Amino acid sequence: xxxxxxxxxxxxxxxxxxxxxxxxxxxxxxxxxxxxxxxxxxxxxxxxxxxxxxxxxxxxxxxxxxxxxxxxxxxxxxxxxxxxxxxxxxxxxxxxxxxxxxxxxxxxxxxxxxx
Amino acid sequence: xxxxxxxxxxxxxxxxxxxxxxxxxxxxxxxxxxxxxxxxxxxxxxxxxxxxxxxxxxxxxxxxxxxxxxxxxxxxxxxxxxxxxxxxxxxxxxxxxxxxxxxxxxxxxxxxxxxxxxxxxxxxxxxxxxxxxxxxxxxxxxxxxxxxxxxxxxxxxxxxxxxxxxxxxxxxxxxxxxxxxxxxxxxxxxxxxxxxxxxxxxxxxxxxxxxxxxxxxxxxxx
Numbered sequence: 428x429x430x431x432x433x434x435x436x437x438x439x440x441x442x443x444x445x446x447x448x449x450x451x452x453x454x455x456x457x458x459x460x461x462x463x464x465x466x467x468x469x470x471x472x473x474x475x476x477x478x479x480x481x482x483x484x485x486x487x488x489x490x491x492x493x494x495x496x497x498x499x500x501x502x503x504x505x506x507x508x509x510x511x512x513x514x515x516x517x518x519x520x521x522x523x524x525x526x527x528x529x530x531x532x533x534x535x536x537x538x539x540x541x542x
Numbered sequence: 543x544x545x546x547x548x549x550x551x552x553x554x555x556x557x558x559x560x561x562x563x564x565x566x567x568x569x570x571x572x573x574x575x576x577x578x579x580x581x582x583x584x585x586x587x588x589x590x591x592x593x594x595x596x597x598x599x600x601x602x603x604x605x606x607x608x609x610x611x612x613x614x615x616x617x618x619x620x621x622x623x624x625x626x627x628x629x630x631x632x633x634x635x636x637x638x639x640x641x642x643x644x645x646x647x648x649x650x651x652x653x654x655x656x657x658x659x660x661x662x663x664x665x666x667x668x669x670x671x672x673x674x675x676x677x678x679x680x681x682x683x684x685x686x687x688x689x690x691x692x693x694x695x696x697x698x699x700x701x702x703x704x705x706x707x708x709x710x711x712x713x714x715x716x717x718x719x720x721x722x723x724x725x726x727x728x729x730x731x732x733x734x735x736x737x738x739x740x741x742x743x744x745x746x747x748x749x750x751x752x753x754x755x756x757x758x759x760x761x762x763x764x
Contacts, residue, residue: 429635429636429637429667429670432635432639433554433555436554436555436556436557436558437554439557440550440552440554444548444550448546448548450546451543454545458554463695463696463699464670465666465667465669465670465696512695514728514729515728522727522728522731523731526699530696530700531553532553532554532555533550533551533552533553533554533556534550534551534552534554535549535550535551536547536548536549536550536551537547537548537550538545538546538547538548539545539546539547539548540543540544540545540546541543541544541545541546542543542544
């Protein structure tokens, strides 16, 4: 996918948050990724390593945590959580459902060094 | 020195989503239906847009934004049909982003009825980026194979319309449109399915009728 452009967006937020909290350094970056986000964690890590050089997160470690895939069935209202995407409600078999979680990729938290 | 944890919970696509929402609203207010076409390269997006251009240019008002890595070729094909077209060349990026559309938008006549956006040919990355469209169409052509929806799910789960293109090739390639539609509908039961052939000029009117209905609905809800 477009991991490098996602990492560029990530660093815009990281730099902004680091300055907001007057950080000397960012030491840990935790990202959460849904199974339908289209993001490949390994590629995200490579892009992160490439991009972080000469930034405030130059020595930071990246942790990519998977998010479960959650659907809510429109037919029977059951909510189901799975590690991987499913195409029908396991409770009633209906394919008419809302994806509650699983498409997102977001910066969850940062660990900062401050004075 | 002290360590400090900061909870952020910020979407990495948040800026793109926000710009896309602004575009969607701006288009909607003017009664312009935004349509985003995505598919792998060579699935027939430009040929379909040529046919749509031929039909809609008479009653006026459409504009087309073309996305490609390089060249003006697609925009030139649309202009040759008498329709204003803007070419965005990404210089290597695999998808269009909302900010690229926002840049071009001020140059486009605000009195148009339809804005068609042809994304960079790629069945993966464009699916992750909203461009401010009201209707997203994914194209799947006969030579690509009817097994693609489940291999590239996001393009199909995030779309409103599935257009099975190049139906003139059905006698020549092992492509079952029913199977392709069934696979896609299992992923996304909301999909409206159309079958077209740009070469034979078939199935285009039904698609345009759908775009007209979608625009009417947009105006009703505005």
